[in-house]
Amino acid sequence: MNRSGGLAEVRRIGRRVEWLGRRARRSHRLAFVALALTTVVFAVSSLVWQTLVPASLLIIPLVLGGLLLRFRELVALTGITVTFGAYVVLSRGLTLPRIGFVLVLAVIGWIMLTNAKVRSRLGVPGTRGESMLMELRDILTAQGELPPLPAGWLAEVAIRSAGGSTFSGDFVVSTTRGDVLEVALVDVSGKGIDAGTRALLLSGAFGGLLGVVPEEEFLPSANRYLRRQDWDDDFATVVHVAVDLRTGNFDVRTAGHPPAIQFDAWSGRWQTRDADGPLLGLMEAPEFSVNHGQLKQGDALFLYSDGMVETPLRDIGRGTDRLAGAAERLVAQGFQGGADVLVDAAGGPGDDSAIVIIHRTALG
Incomplete structure (x- = not known):
């Protein structure tokens, strides 16, 4: 007592x-x-x-x-x-x-x-300044959380900042509109704390655009917003995907970003989903192509930043093959918890690393 x-x-x-x-x-x-x-x-x-x-x-x-x-x-x-x-x-x-x-x-x-x-x-x-930074960091983290999905779908995100900082130049915004899931993975020029302030600004703006403008207008609208900031040589790369959760049909658009990769459960093959588009913020009225595909039961789609596949000693092509090889080992467990595993296994220590996994489970 x-x-x-x-x-x-x-x-x-x-x-x-x-x-x-x-x-x-x-x-x-x-x-x-x-x-x-x-x-x-x-x-x-x-x-x-x-x-x-x-x-x-x-x-x-x-x-x-x-x-x-x-x-x-x-x-x-x-x-x-x-x-x-x-x-x-x-x-x-x-x-x-x-x-x-x-x-x-x-x-x-x-x-x-x-x-x-x-x-x-x-x-x-x-100490209010430090408290504000922590609140902004929490906002950025909360905006990166993926929305709940219906049965038969699994989505995960993992982000690791360069140098162990809690701020990252990579961020994710997502939303659901009816039966359509929209996800955008953004990589701001720079890394760590240097890119963190711009990432905080863009995450709020891009999150507001996502789900409000038509999916084909998201990248042009984001580009116009970035152009208005007048950030000299700063830019951003984006991969944007819209997935119909009823049929599994999806559209991928990129702006200077590494292509998405798809795992085909029926054939066991990996396929890159190229959709060429210029960097955001450098051109006045760029055009962005679209790559159409479908996620069948057991298939998965991977969005990732260049920190996952590119290093000074390794180009993006070899890095993408290495990432697919690491993801291949997760097929048996259905990619559950795979985002964190892949960031730890393939992420470069000198650059921000981020990955998003969208998986249509075989039991859907």
């Missing part, structure tokens, strides 16, 4: 601290007053109990201020902390270690001020 009561008390204290943290992020003036008072308490305590309370405790409110306060409030807190720290330490005598501590405290304050000044230019004080 005592142990459970102690755990309950720890949880209660944790919730209280979390609430105070949220309150401090909302009320910067309250946070400044609390941190300034904490600095004074630490300084006085260090003067009175020199052996029990180290002066280095003054670093704690300074670092917290760098996370919670606006720039002007942080400047005031830095001045208070350095002043009290210098008085506490140097009152014990002018020695090199004590002078060094004051200098270290001033350097830490300067680092906190530099970071706060960058955030102040964005108008996002404290």
Whole structure:
């Protein structure tokens, strides 16, 4: 009982601290007053109990201020902390270690001020900027989730960013319109964090277009939107597929993207679905051809980014054969969980990698 009561008390204290943290992020003036008072308490305590309370405790409110306060409030807190720290330490005598501590405290304050000044230019004080990035990352991840499909169909997506970043230049948007599933796999120029901001912008725009404009107008509409951004030499490649979930008929269109590949369960063969089209954002009014096909029971269609098949030492043709060979080993299990397996097996470590699998199961 005592142990459970102690755990309950720890949880209660944790919730209280979390609430105070949220309150401090909302009320910067309250946070400044609390941190300034904490600095004074630490300084006085260090003067009175020199052996029990180290002066280095003054670093704690300074670092917290760098996370919670606006720039002007942080400047005031830095001045208070350095002043009290210098008085506490140097009152014990002018020695090199004590002078060094004051200098270290001033350097830490300067680092906190530099970071706060960058955030102040964005108008996002404290840790709110990091929270916004996490929310945007979650939005991009949520938009990449495929919609639920009727019995007899399986669809999976897996995306891995270069360098282990949570932001990727590859993203997926999808929707269902009646009995038609539309999926677009987009690869923005660049990789990792460098392409992540453009991917966030385009994912919202392309997701809004998908399912609203006719399927044959999706790529031209996306190209017009990208042209309006005036991103100099930046571009995007796209593979777009529309699948009729009743008949299995599908149309594939690409814009500078590697072709889709289809697994034919009846013959056991792999077939590329070429549909030539120029990169998005480079031409004013490009034309995009279409490749028609059908997914029979047991068939599967693979959409993938160039990070899955192309490396500096391997061209796209050889990479596509290697990807098909890796996917061949998944046929027996019906491609269940195959997207993650293929990204790990074929994805290049130096580039963003993404794959979408649309499988019409044999038990449909």
